[in-house]
Amino acid sequence: MSMTLDFLIKGGSVITGDGKTHLEKAVIGLSRGELVVIAPGDPEPGLSAGHVIDATHCLVFPGIINAHAHNCVMGPSMPSGSAAPSQSEVNWQRNRHLLAGTTTLLNVCGLALPEELRIGDTHPLDIQVSTAHSPANIRSALSVDGKGLHQRHLQMTVETALLAGAKALGEVGGGQTLGGGAQEYKFIPQAVRRHTGRDIHPRIARRLRDAVVGRYLRPEDGANDEQLQDELVACGLADILDPAAARNLILASVMPSVELALAGFEEIARCAERTGYPAIFHNSTPSVKTLLGVAERYPKATLIAGHSNHPMFQPREAVDYAVALKRRNVIIDVSTLDCTTTRWRNDPANLDALVEAGCVNTISTDFAGGHWDTIPEALHRIIRKRQMDPAAAIALATGNVARTFPQLAGDRGFIENGKRADLVIADHANCARIRHVLIKGKLVVSDGVVLSDG
Template sequence: MDTLIVNGSLITGDGITFLEKASVRIRGTMIVDVTPYQEASNEGDRIIDAGGSVVLPGMVNAHAHGCIVGPSMPSGSLPLSTEDVSYQRNRHLLSGTTTLLNVCGLATPDEIGSGVLGPHALDIHVSTAHTPSSLAAAGISDGAGLSAQHLAATIDDMLARGAKALGEAGGGQTLGGGAQDYRYLPLAIEKVTGVAIHPKIARQFKEAVLGRRLDGAAAASDDELEGLLDRHALDGHLTAEQLRRIVVETVMPPVHLAMRGLAEIAAQSERVGMAAIFHNAAPTAATIVQLAETYPRARMIAGHSNHPMFLPEEAVTTATLLKDRGVTIDVSTLDCIATRWRNGPENLDHLATEGLIDTLSTDYAGGDWDTILSAIQRMIAKKQMPAPRAVALAAGNVAKAIPELAGDRGLIERNKQADIIICDAHNFARVRHVIAKGRLVVKDARIV
């Protein structure tokens, strides 16, 4: 069997190791050796010279949406179009992700979609959140994509069929998160007023009526709501009472059930011993801390711990409490690195500076997610952590947190799956080549 050799400077993904000049030797789908740089090769060997670039393990994205053909999001909404799913998959691959966990949670493993869309170089897996309260919360918030087979599915059934983790427990649709800002609340307000509002304004309305924890704490008075409506030129379209009713009726119906769903999934994680991903935001933080204490053997991952519903100091305090209780702290790029349409980088920066981040993902952010490598590049440029440690957040650290998903990859070392990316040395977000399972699938930033 011919050998593919990648020569260059390596960051291996373990959080520590940088090899200035090395050769990665690949046969079939596996890395067979990592040696000091060797220019000579056997006849028939193929060589990729990554001199001037940096060689990294393929990114493992353990919290994403939009890459399957089944029900979308924890709300069980209608699937995305096949065109949109293909677009999302290609974006992830071109940005250096080679393994992805789609955590909508209510699709089945056969809805990954290879039969509909054909095979893809991105290795896609699904999670399961098929508990009674999670399914009921989805049905109240949307549920248009749920069929009888989804409603009858169980955690055990989905794991037996290949699901790699539990969750996402809760979601932006069912727990007053980002999807309420960019989708549900703007649609509800436009239906009444005929006026389309920006998600940032929807978030202001939501938090003014319900508070950041959805508990009514520090809720605005009618006069304050009227002032907010006036500030956004909606005073002639809505009264304070109407705004309050729209927000409550749109956001709150699934919340109680979704909170119960968190507890169900924590209990299931302890029972079956699988990692479970939780919607971590201001409304759920205290509950997740309590669940970590109640189910100490559950393998809990606090998703998007930089959620914009947290103030920066709250994000740090919550992550510290959870980490002290054995919870894995995941952060997501959302749209907070380069796009910044709805979200900024403040919470991410605070968590990185405090050394609280375990893993790094994208989430979805209404489809506006920024790339994992753009966040890694930001952390390196701001000297929040050294490059090997930053790369490990979406490589070796994910392999440790969810070995069922990535135990055989995430590291450039012997006997690991040959998932490798080659990036510009001075900007890791610029991906030149991607090797997935030993095959060159992106060359010169184009899918081949």
């Protein structure tokens, strides 16, 4: 073989992203942003390149495709349409993802516009947006916040957003509109602070929500006054809140957006079947039965049950509902949240249960109030616990995502000839220790440092 390449990567152990192939030692050649050589063993004579990376003692795998992340564009934040994050925050989040091996990211706040992708820089991370611009989703956002929504967002439609470059539908519902994480770390604490002047931890907000409306957001499941008083004492709030005030705060914060958010499931599922674009849904206790229903009614649509390890589920519930959703051909996504290493609010019990039950199709980060753990940290945990072999685990973040989101990532996610040259080179013993990252055949992270001219 006689060939001159742009990049030659040699000596590494290679996982191709198809869920089963793991080459103990292989050579990878890149030319004009594409993969053109993948072969076991050492480079053949006559194979040369402008740049060579010695990946001995390293693991090489496709660039990670994160199809459920937030606050990476300068547009309305979250399904609540909250004020846009600052440029500093956006840059910080983008760099965190890139340094963790993500090369393609879908920002699923849902109400941002494709034109809001750019923030005046040339960050190498390939970031795209989704759309949830349907009437019920917009009304749901306005009912809980909506401070980041302007006329152009309110007038946008799903079809127009797709024509402008959106790559998927969703996220439909959210922690703000369906009583989940953002209610715990933002909206309920804000309501308590306004009423009492005291700050509360998100874990306390979760306890109050569960006491008043239960994990399924049904007020009839809530505690009576005596039980709620006991909970206020246990939370250290009895001196500033009585049961009536606590109940009113929770109901006013959590419930106004719920019916509207659930109505958005029908609108977006219908769009998914009509357009052929995949749709991401907030999957938690208040929404899972609605998701099961739309999966029955729109069997030709590609529907993704986002963060199916949501903490509002108990482990057995998470598995049982995932099995029921998979029977209806729904893709089961799990998110790292903050449950792998940070564990600020959440633990890995639901993630473990779903992986061990063989339910998981894809993995993402979501946001977890900005405290999200990286995807490779979760993959390393899965591999170390022998819940999946390395090839199958890596596919959760690469090939499986590419198959699920063809408009976003149909040309990447696998190490095979003709695919886009998005690659990660990591420590062979721990895939979370990222050394190099390449996007479109260009080195954008080298020895753990983002290259400014990548």
